[in-house]
Structures are given as C-alpha cells and as structure tokens.
Amino acid sequence: MATEIRYRLPQRRLLVTELPGPRSRALTARRRAAVAAGVGSSVPVYAADADGGVLVDVDGNSLIDLGSGIAVTGVGAGNPEVARAVSEQVGHFTHTCFMVAPYEGYVRVAEELAALTPGDHEKRSVLFNSGAEAVENAVKVARLATGRAAVVAFDHAYHGRTNLTMALTAKSMPYKAHFGPFAPEVYRMPMSYPYRDGPGLTGEQAARRVISRIEKQIGADSVAAIVLEPIQGEGGFIVPAPGFLPTLVDWARATGTVFVADEVQTGFARTGAWFASEHEGIVPDIVATAKGIAAGLPLSAITGRAELLDAVHPGGLGGTYGGNPVACAAALATVDFIRDHDLPARARRIESIALPLLRALAADVDAVGDVRGRGAMLAVELVRPGGREPDPELTAAVAARALEQGVIVLTCGTYGNVIRLAPPLVIGDDLLVEGLEVLEGAIRTLTGKGRP
CATH class of the missing domain: 3.90.1150.10 (Aspartate Aminotransferase, domain 1)
Structure with a gap:
C-alpha cells in the first residue's frame, strides 16, 4: 500500500499581489x-x-x-526525503569525478536503472548531466556499435540543444534558428500524430510509411539508430497510434538498427508507468533518461543492452560532472519515493x-x-x-x-x-x-x- 504523502507548505492557491508582484x-x-x-x-x-x-x-x-519544471519535479520541488539525502551526501563530499575516484552512489543508480527500465536482458548505464547529453551519447554508442552513420528522427521531435540534438530536434524557432550548420547524417521521418493524421491511418500503417521511406531514401544497412520519444514532449504531448512503436521496434531488430527511446520527459512514472515504453510493451535497445530522475538536480543516463554499451572503448564515454555524487543521492531518494508512494x-x-x-x-x-x-x-x-x-x-x-x-x-x-x-x-x-x-x-x- 502506498505511503501517505505529507506536505511542508499549505496546498492552496493564494494571491496577495498582482502577478507579477x-x-x-x-x-x-x-x-x-x-x-x-x-x-x-x-x-x-x-x-x-x-x-x-x-x-x-x-x-x-x-x-x-501544473508544469513541475517541465516534468522534472514529479516527487515535488521541495521533497524532504530528497533534501535529506542530498544534505547527507554534501556533508561527505560533493565531487571526486567518477572517472578519477569512483563512488557507490553512481553504481547504485546504474543498478536501479537496470532493474527499472524495460526488458530483462543484461544492461549497462552511463550517467551524464542533461537529457541532451544522454541522447547524444546514445547516438555515439549506436554508431560505434553498428559501424553505421545514419540516424532517423521524427517530425515534432525535441531532443535537446547541443549541435547533434538540435539536428534531431524538428522545431526551428526557438531551438534551431540561426544556430547551424548541424551534425550530418540525420534523416527526418513522419510521426504518427492521430489528431492530424485522421482516423484512417493506423499506427502500423504510419510505421510502414516510415519504414518504406527509410529503405528507399537511406537504406536499412546504413541506419545506426532510430531515436524516438514514446510520447513526444515539446512537439505537443503527441501519443502515437497503437502499433506505431512496436512495428518500428520489430523492423529495428530485424535490420540491426539500435532503437533509442528518449524517455527524458516520459520517464519515472510520468505517464502512469515507470517508462512510457511499457504502455505498448516495447523494449528499447537504449533508454535515455533525465528530468524526473533526480527531482531537479542535474542528472541523466543512458541504459542499454550490455553488448552495445560495452562495445565502447574505455574513456569513450563520460564527463567531469556526469553522475555527480549529490545528484546520485537525489536520484536514489527519488526512486525510493516513487516506489514507496x-x-x-x-x-x-x-x-x-x-x-x-x-x-x-x-x-x-x-x-x-x-x-x-x-x-x-x-x-x-x-x-x-x-x-x-x-x-x-x-x-x-x-x-x-x-x-x-x-x-x-x-x-x-x-x-x-x-x-x-x-x-x-x-x-x-x-x-x-x-x-x-x-x-x-x-x-x-x-x-x-x-x-x-
């Protein structure tokens, strides 16, 4: 039975000045x-x-x-259990760099991600700071592991503000306008958007449309990864028609393409499951997470099939602040809170x-x-x-x-x-x-x- 949620501040709407004051x-x-x-x-x-x-x-x-910092503070922006975990960690050390002197918190977060993300296969994780870093590193892993270059993204997608993730992102203003040129070998495909597709197009048909274009315009043996939000975020909270995701995953498996689920906004209970991929029973090869993972502290991750992530040479993945110990403490407390409540x-x-x-x-x-x-x-x-x-x-x-x-x-x-x-x-x-x-x-x- 879920534990009762207690609040520190009165849960009320109260205006004492005009807005802004x-x-x-x-x-x-x-x-x-x-x-x-x-x-x-x-x-x-x-x-x-x-x-x-x-x-x-x-x-x-x-x-x-009704925004929670763009779907970040799912457990609340002032969660006392997260605050206690952060305070305790800060009292010991704030940073050593996992690539210099590693620590248990990083390992524990990776263990939790292996247990929580879809699929019972052997998994590995790498921790970073932002959702964009996670998505970009997922593409790096896919390219190295497959030896291919092309990456498929979708209409209405949002994946971040780095050069590569701006290339993956669909919307020009304000995210891409005047910031190019962008990373090459990114190909955009039509998304399943039921409201604008109309009732005549099923999810499977929408996926077959994508597959046909990939095979004709890129070639299946050239595609390293399909990168897709199971429910698109910035693009309009678009839920694809049933069958769209499983059909693409089946094609990716058959062609050796890495299927990357960008669960940065959808992950950690946001959609009514731990991850939105679960709603249609898909098992991504790599899952990118951030936002809700640590209640607002900067942390992100990629979690994927062991053979993919272990294909990368030592030193090929990482970053000075990736998996910061304070952020890891926040993530572990967040996961416990989500589970307990x-x-x-x-x-x-x-x-x-x-x-x-x-x-x-x-x-x-x-x-x-x-x-x-x-x-x-x-x-x-x-x-x-x-x-x-x-x-x-x-x-x-x-x-x-x-x-x-x-x-x-x-x-x-x-x-x-x-x-x-x-x-x-x-x-x-x-x-x-x-x-x-x-x-x-x-x-x-x-x-x-x-x-x-």
Whole structure:
C-alpha cells in the first residue's frame, strides 16, 4: 500500500499581489542587466519556495503548479526525503569525478536503472548531466556499435540543444534558428500524430510509411539508430497510434538498427508507468533518461543492452560532472519515493480526474480540437473554430490568463497551440481540480463559451 504523502507548505492557491508582484518585477529589472536575453522564462514570477503542487513566489503568492519544471519535479520541488539525502551526501563530499575516484552512489543508480527500465536482458548505464547529453551519447554508442552513420528522427521531435540534438530536434524557432550548420547524417521521418493524421491511418500503417521511406531514401544497412520519444514532449504531448512503436521496434531488430527511446520527459512514472515504453510493451535497445530522475538536480543516463554499451572503448564515454555524487543521492531518494508512494498509480489517478473534465470541455468548446495524453502528461490542443488550424495566439492568451489567476500551465507544440499539463505527481486531488477549473474558465472566457 502506498505511503501517505505529507506536505511542508499549505496546498492552496493564494494571491496577495498582482502577478507579477513588485519583488518579481524588481528581479526582472536586475535580470535584464545580468542575464543573457536568449534565456527565456515561461512565467514572469520568481520562485521563493515550492512543495507538493504549489510554487510560492518572492511576493508571497501561492500558485498551483501544473508544469513541475517541465516534468522534472514529479516527487515535488521541495521533497524532504530528497533534501535529506542530498544534505547527507554534501556533508561527505560533493565531487571526486567518477572517472578519477569512483563512488557507490553512481553504481547504485546504474543498478536501479537496470532493474527499472524495460526488458530483462543484461544492461549497462552511463550517467551524464542533461537529457541532451544522454541522447547524444546514445547516438555515439549506436554508431560505434553498428559501424553505421545514419540516424532517423521524427517530425515534432525535441531532443535537446547541443549541435547533434538540435539536428534531431524538428522545431526551428526557438531551438534551431540561426544556430547551424548541424551534425550530418540525420534523416527526418513522419510521426504518427492521430489528431492530424485522421482516423484512417493506423499506427502500423504510419510505421510502414516510415519504414518504406527509410529503405528507399537511406537504406536499412546504413541506419545506426532510430531515436524516438514514446510520447513526444515539446512537439505537443503527441501519443502515437497503437502499433506505431512496436512495428518500428520489430523492423529495428530485424535490420540491426539500435532503437533509442528518449524517455527524458516520459520517464519515472510520468505517464502512469515507470517508462512510457511499457504502455505498448516495447523494449528499447537504449533508454535515455533525465528530468524526473533526480527531482531537479542535474542528472541523466543512458541504459542499454550490455553488448552495445560495452562495445565502447574505455574513456569513450563520460564527463567531469556526469553522475555527480549529490545528484546520485537525489536520484536514489527519488526512486525510493516513487516506489514507496506508488507514483505510477498516482499518475493514473491524475489522468482519471483530468481527462473527463477536459473531454467534457472539448465537447462544448469547438476551439478545443483535441485532448490527449497518459498519466500526468496531458495536452489540450487549441484550434480555430470550424477546423483544425492551430491557434497559437489563443494558446498564449489562455496560459497568461491562467497565470493571472494563480495557475502555472505550459505551452508547447510544433505550431505553438498546445497547453501541456505535467503537474507534480504528488499534487492533491482538490488542488488539481481547482487548477483545471481555472484553466477551463480561461478557455471559456477567451472563446466566449461560458459554462453550460
């Protein structure tokens, strides 16, 4: 039975100033003089504290958090068990570099990853700092192990901001524009996007379309890796049609291609399973993880078939800070918390509350084109009435209006027209419903569709 979740801060929405308040505005002025303009922020309020499903800003406003730092703080941004583990590790040492003087925490994280990721084959892991590093190193491993160069990525994909992962990422602005040239031998294929594909295209048919293009345009014996998010994140929380993933995995197995599941955003209970790959029973050759792995401390990993990762020569993988001992301590506490509190079940509970409310809204408001997602990874796609033309202006306005009323929601999507909901998995039912009602009110007000 899952352990009860306890909170340090009151779990309530409370506005004591306008948003942003005076202290946040003062920090924005300081920021403009010190922080590069290329670093953006989704909301103009500055955090002072966070716990459970709330974020408290420097002006004392308590906001409902439906973004969790882009699906990072699934166990909460102020989790006391994570804080205790970090404090204990800091009291001993903060760094030795695993490549110089290794330590047990790194090994324990690798052991947990071997046990948790899909498949019962022998596995190895390497730890890094960011999701982009993980994906890039997965490609390195695949190229070395196969002796091939080509990498297949997909429409609407997001894999990071390094040169190679920008090549894998689909969206130009703001991620790729003017930063090229990019790494070569990356080929883009159509993603299964049920809302925009229409009901006539099955997942298997969408995968066969991809396979045909790979074989004609690249050649199966040239492909080192297929890199794919089991549920796309920044692209719009796109859940592919059933059969799409298994068909691609079967083709990869048959051709000796390494199938890399980018579970950076979907991993660690976010979708109602430990990993989104489990929903269709696929077993990736390599799984890339980050975000939810360590409750906000910088840590990422690749975990894959032993024969693939062990093919790399000693010294070919690593990094000065990869698998930092403090981040490893946070990850181990995070995994224990997810397990002890059965957060995959909690994510499914969030889905069971949110989806009926959002689908009822979609049935009444034609600007809500689609509602989709799994677990605590849910999306509302907004369109212009009468069709499926994306409406990014409405989407931005909805997010801004929700914030005015004390609810943080994030936007995403290739067309900028998706509200994504990725609340902390520890959010309480009442707070979740309150946040969803504020979101619904914002959509209804801005579309002129009052409550029935």
